[in-house]
Amino acid sequence: MSEHLPHAPEAPLRHDIRLVTSMLGETLTRTHGQELLDLVESVRLAAKDDSLDLPELDLPTAMTLARAFTAYFHLANVTEQEHRGRSLLEQRGEHGGPLAGAMRRVREAGTEAEDVAATVAQVAVRSVFTAHPTEVARRTTLDKLRSVAALLEEPDTPRRTRQLEGAVDLLWQTDELRIDRPEVVDEARNGIYYLEGLTSAAVLDVLEELEEQLADWGVELPLETTPLRFGTWMGGDRDGNPNVTPDTTRQVLRLQATHGIAVIRRKVNELRRTLSVSVRLSTVSEDLLARTEEMLDGLPEVEPRYRRLNVEEPYRLFLTCVDLRLQVTEQRIRTGAPHQPGRDYRDDAELLADLVLLHASVLEHQGPLLAGGDLQRLVRTVAASGLTLATLDVREHAEKHHHALGQLLDRLGTLDTPYADLTQAERTEVLARELAVHRPLSQQPPPIDDDGRRTAEVFGVIREALDSLGGRAVESYIISMTRDVDDVLAAALLAREAGLVDLAGGVARIGFVPLLETVEELERVEPILEGLLAEPSYRELLRLRGDVQEVMLGYSDSNKSGGIATSQWQIQRAQRLARDVARRHGVRLRFFHGRGGSVGRGGGPTYDAIMALPFGTVDGEVKLTEQGEVISDKYALPVLARENLELLVAATLEASLLHRRDRRTPEQAKRWDDLMDQVSAHAHRRYCDLVERDDLAEYFLACTPVDLLGSMHIGSRPSKRPQQDAGLDGLRAIPWVFGWTQSRQIVPGWFGVGSGLAAVDGSEDDLREMYAAWPFFRTFLDNVAMTLFKADLEVAERYVTTLAPEHTHGILAVIREEYDLTCARVLAVTGDERLLEREPVLRQTLEVRENYLEPLHLLQVQLLSRLRAGEESPDLERALLLTINGIAAGMRNTG
Secondary structure: OOOOOOOHHHHHHHHHHHHHHHHHHHHHHHHHOHHHHHHHHHHHHHHHOOOOOOOOOOHHHHHHHHHHHHHHHHHHHHHHHHHHHHHHHHHHHHHOOHHHHHHHHHHHOOOOHHHHHHHHHHOEEEEEEEOOOOOOOOHHHHHHHHHHHHHHOOOOOHHHHHHHHHHHHHHHOOOOOOOOOOOHHHHHHHHHHHHHHHHHHHHHHHHHHHHHHHHOOOOOOOOOOOOEEEEEOOOOEOOOOOOOOHHHHHHHHHHHHHHHHHHHHHHHHHHHHHOOOOOOOOOOOHHHHHHHHHHHHOOOOOOHHHHHHOOOOHHHHHHHHHHHHHHHHHHHHHHOOOOOOOOOOOOHHHHHHHHHHHHHHHHHHOOHHHHOHHHHHHHHHHHHHOOOOOEEEEEEEHHHHHHHHHHHHHHHOOOOOOHHHOOHHHHHHHHHHHHHOOOOOOOOOOOOOHHHHHHHHHHHHHHHHHHHHOOOOEEEEEEEOOOOHHHHHHHHHHHHHOOOEEOOOOEEOOEEEEEEOOHHHHHOHHHHHHHHHHOHHHHHHHHHOOOEEEEEEEHHHHHHHHOHHHHHHHHHHHHHHHHHHHHHOOOEEEEEEEOOOOHHHOOOOHHHHHHOOOOOOOOOEEEEEEEOHHHHHHHOOHHHHHHHHHHHHHHHHHHHHHOOOOOOOHHHHHHHHHHHHHHHHHHHHHHHHHHOOOOHHHHHHHHOOHHHHHHHOOOOOOOEOOOOOOOOOOEOHHHHHHHHHHOOOOHHHOOOHHHHHHOOOOOHHHHHHHHHHOHHHHHHHHHHHHHHHHOOHHHHHHHHHHHOOHHHOHHHHHHHHHHHHHHHHHHHHHOOOOOOOOOHHHHHHHHHHHHHHHHHHHHHHHHHHHHHOOOOOHHHHHHHHHHHHHHHHHHOOOO
């Protein structure tokens, strides 16, 4: 199995893909005979020639065939990743990395060093790993592929060849499908797997690069600063996932802490082995000696031999104490025991204080050479990761809070009307009044039904986590489907019941984050935020939180409800409106971008996305989600992990320093915004005409494999929202994108854009000017162009004509008409003759993949046809799942 790839510039990549795929061919021949390779070739020819039919395959053969094509994509993907990393290293050697480029542009803009220092002091970039199920490859498979990548980095020798052959053979012998649906803790373990690697190396590499770049300005990167951190939803995302219980959240937090402490202990012990400064030859600070004695008093476990051997090497003895305290801390967290002052670390702040004390002594008495290196990396590790590797966000649906609170308030008998019958304004008044007073609504645990109790109990788990792990264990509570002020106040009031909020006592231990998910909610951002910030009790809560309000923007659901043009534009406008409201109230705003992997869910190049945000909305802080296949694609290989994290920090710095005012003139801003309003309105109308068709659900469910997503076992969360089992309304955004992608229609990534652009006929020059000079519009159209190229309506036609009821076939004609219009209009604006003209390598890579994607589509259609005809067999489902897996690998995204 090999294929022609780009010529001269890509020769090494072509060579390596041919190498590993030829090895795959040899494996297939050894295990299944030449007949399988002959079948692969005949199926490829049938897929390319409409006059040839795919023979009816028995299910074992179909499964083997699907696995063969999937293995090709896995090997091609990891080889491309490895070469991308190699190319990045070469570029870094010639021109420097993303941070060097960003700081060059900052210098060229005439920025003062004082301004750079002030911005760096508040930079806070947080990548949040979610458990959204869009990664179809098992971690076992990813591990095998990482081994292939590591071998490709080595010199070409007979030994490497043998090891590569073994790695490819092992990949083929490994089942790529999960036996069962992962549990929430399994998802958390997967996230921890990446977080451990990132915390141990890539984060520190980026911070050292940032430190070097700032040194050229005479700006120091403070030792305890945290410009780059991680978050996670794994174990905290309760919205629509009944498997995330309060006990699960507790279990995941403990798991994160045990792994986080293990990372720190490894670094402590590495440093203890090397930091062998002797008091016979040098001195140390009196503060450090005193702190060592203080720790020894509480640690009788310190063996006499350490006291004897290290008496003249105080740093080693100090680190021995630190390590023992970490061991005791881990044991305390595992068992849920209380903190013992003098024995264990209460939180990461206490640990960090000890390490900073050590650093200060080394810096003063031994100098910057020894204070840098491993010691500095240890301090920065703790500053960046705390005890838990990442901060856990908790998310719940707004209605869950009202359900719990309604029972408590109705039980008190102080309302003239049942809580559920109150208007939104009346709810807001009641909740604000209750939030302002000190008395609780009930004793703990509250006397409410099981559903309400599960909602209320999670706030108690958060309090436990903050008490046992420190303030960074959980910082944000996210309210899904926030429609108005009362939705946020309800969550805050439940937090007060658990002791997390006490305005009279000056306590606000977590922040509350409205999540605006649909187009309608994005359009109401101004009144929602204005109402919140004008409410005295909530404003006091914010003051206690440092006058910072986080707002989460939902890219996926807004796209599903309104189409890509309207979703992208409303998110852009919502940020501007929210920014202005916050400024009026003297509040600092942090936007949390809920982006998915695919363009239809807000995906696309991260650097471009940050630079396209409205002016004044970054302000040193960027928080965004990373999920599914995006995590493995960005962070599986160390060189790619560093590059992607550095891009995040570089874009945040550059946008904060250089994008404080609108880059457009006032005249351009009004004209371009008016044009985007028109484009969005017409695109939205066209999109709604499609998705509101009575026959669309029948069409979508028939001609896509979306009904099989649950059988993929790729996530713990159900694919439909509770109590919405039929039709498209209850379908989550991920399976919505998943189905369209598998059938190559990819409607969420482009539909309606052509109609929107066509509606402003006569404004072609304006649109070209917008594309050339407005990062938002350029990024939007470039992402649409990439999705248009990935779509293939000839392949889609096979699905429709074979699987969809005949009376729905007109939908494909509508999709095709809009596709042709969108292609034409996008090219007219960009000035290109064909899609991805300025990305020749990407274009050719995708074209090559098509040679192996088309056979998988053909096989999937045949198997779906058998399923729709009523054939029932575990092998049939397994064969279909294998085709889904392969197409996802070939497309490089699922949802």
